[in-house]
Amino acid sequence: MNREDMSRLDDYRLNEAGPLENDLVDELADGAMDREDFIRRATVLGLSMSVIGAALGAYGSSPAFAAPASIAQVGGRLRLGCTPPPEGKLDPHLYVNTGQQVTGSVTGEFLVHATRSLALLPELALSWKPNARATVWTYKLRPGVKFQNGQPFTADDVVATFKRLTDPKSGSQALSAFKGVLSPSGVRKINNLTVQFRLDGPNASFPYLTSSTTYQAILLPADYKVGTFEKTPQTTGAFRLVGYTPGVGAKYERNPGWWGGKASLDGVDATYFSEDSAIVSALLGNQIDLINQINVVTGRALLNSPRVKIFPARGAPHRQICMRVDAKNELKDPRVRRAIALTLDRPGIVKTLFNNLGQPGNDSPFAPVYPSTDKSVPQRKKDIPAARALMAAAGVPNGFEATLTTERVQEIPDYAVLVQNACREIGVKLNLKIETDSAYYGKAQPGQS
Structure with missing residues (x-):
């Protein structure tokens, strides 16, 4: 000690x-x-x-954070490969897919930065502190920050950004994350460099919602006009978005007025790829330097290449297949859904889809990395007899036929095939309908997707 x-x-x-x-x-x-x-x-x-x-x-542990081993080389341009391409507008509060997230995060910044281990570090907020019940969080903002259009960054911009994110009328795609946690009226300016969030109830994990894990929460000027993100540089980040062609790519230049000093790179050139095989070939062919993600099934050549560096991260990303339960079909019965869950060989799925570079899920989006995850819940395992008993109790002992609609993103189509095959053991015939992001989500409103 x-x-x-x-x-x-x-x-x-x-x-x-x-x-x-x-x-x-x-x-x-x-x-x-x-x-x-x-x-x-x-x-x-x-x-x-x-x-x-x-x-x-x-208490006898090593230092919290080690110093970097070396200083990065200064200059040059990064050739970034991004898959899939952005779908829809680039307004941050409307982001629904990875392409939008990557395009925005190169130029945008958040109040808080989440590391690969989900530790939270100051970005545009210098500090944050809860009251005793974690119902009120007070954030102190970084002074001297300017937007790329020259405007100073103040509490007014934070208030406007989070009111937009929590307003049901704005079309915010972060609304489900904030629902029941933060209402528009709960975002308040204390002074130019202090913001207070008065929550709907206690929430000890609230800073995650203000961090880069909520990728729609890029800070924008209070007078931001929807539809102008790709036309006018107006974020606070190290790089200015100076060119954007839908489906093709984006171009960024160093922001000379960045609060963090001179960025190591002169700029970033992003190229969009619709097919995983194309982005893998581009990386192996030295046409790009970095890609945002890989599909393990189509990217095995990268895993086996000595010239490629993979950066694994212990986090919360997961693959899921959604089943409609708001219509008159067998899936509306929770016993049927539990039966389907019991047909899955989870370790086998992790091995087949992810080359064992993952963990079996337990039918919850709360990954083990989160302190709030209840680790006492037993891991669900394949159990066909129990699944058949649930099917019988639900009145469909011989199974049924249904259409399973999902999206063409990463390993999800292959995952859907594995689920389809597993369901055959309990007599369920699933007809797969695989759609693009834009077709699957539509306008991201009930009845329009």
């Missing part, structure tokens, strides 16, 4: 910390969580790097 770190930590706990922060440090001291979990949860609560380092030092 380091005495200096302990003294610094004691001072923080006595004079600054609230009950949430003190409970967190107690869990670390008791050995109830490991170093990675502590860092992730501490950054969510807004503990400073010095306090995190003191806590880890006091």
Whole structure:
């Protein structure tokens, strides 16, 4: 135990910390969580790097963050490959697909940056702190930041951005994430560099919703006009979007007024690819330098190439197939849906689709990486007898026929085929209908997709 770190930590706990922060440090001291979990949860609560380092030092762990091994080379342009291409408009609050996310994130910034391990670091917010019940979160903003059009970044811009994200009339694609958590009236300006979020109820994970994990939450000027994102550089990031051709690519130049100083690159040239095989060939053929993601099934050549560096991330991305339960069909019965879930060989799916570079899911979008995940829930396994019993209880012992509609993104079509084959064991015949993103989501409104 380091005495200096302990003294610094004691001072923080006595004079600054609230009950949430003190409970967190107690869990670390008791050995109830490991170093990675502590860092992730501490950054969510807004503990400073010095306090995190003191806590880890006091209880025998290594430093929280290591210094970089080397300085990146300055200059040159990055050739970025992106799949799939953006679908629809580039207005951040309307983002629904990965192409839009990548295109916006090169130029846009968030209040908080989420690392690959889902620790949260300051970006346009310097700090964030909850009240004792985690119903009110106060954010201190970074001073001296300007938008690429020269306007200063202030609390007014944060308020306008989050009111847009939480307004049901705006078409916001982040609305489902904020529903029941934050209402438009809960976003308030305290002063030019302080914003307060008054939540609909307690939420200890709220900073994630203001981070890069909510990819629609790019900060924009208060007077932002919908439909102008690709026409006028107006974000705060290191690169300005200066050219965009739908389905083809985007061009970015270094932002000379970036608050973070001079960016390492002169610019970024993004090329869009509709087919996984094409982006794999382009990377192997040295036509591009970096791609945003790979489909393991079509990208095995990359996994086996000594010239390609794969950056794995422990996170929450997952593949899912949605079944309509709002119509008169057998899938409306939860027993039928549970029966289908029990036909799946989850380890086999992970091996086939992801070359074992993943974890079996448990029918929940809450990945193990999140502290809020209930890890006591038993892992669901393949159980055909139990599945058949559920089918009989639902009144369809001999199965049924249905259409399963899903999207042509990453491994999802191959996943749908595996589900289709698995369902045959309980007499369910699924006819697959695979659609593009734009056809599948439509206007992302009930009855229009």
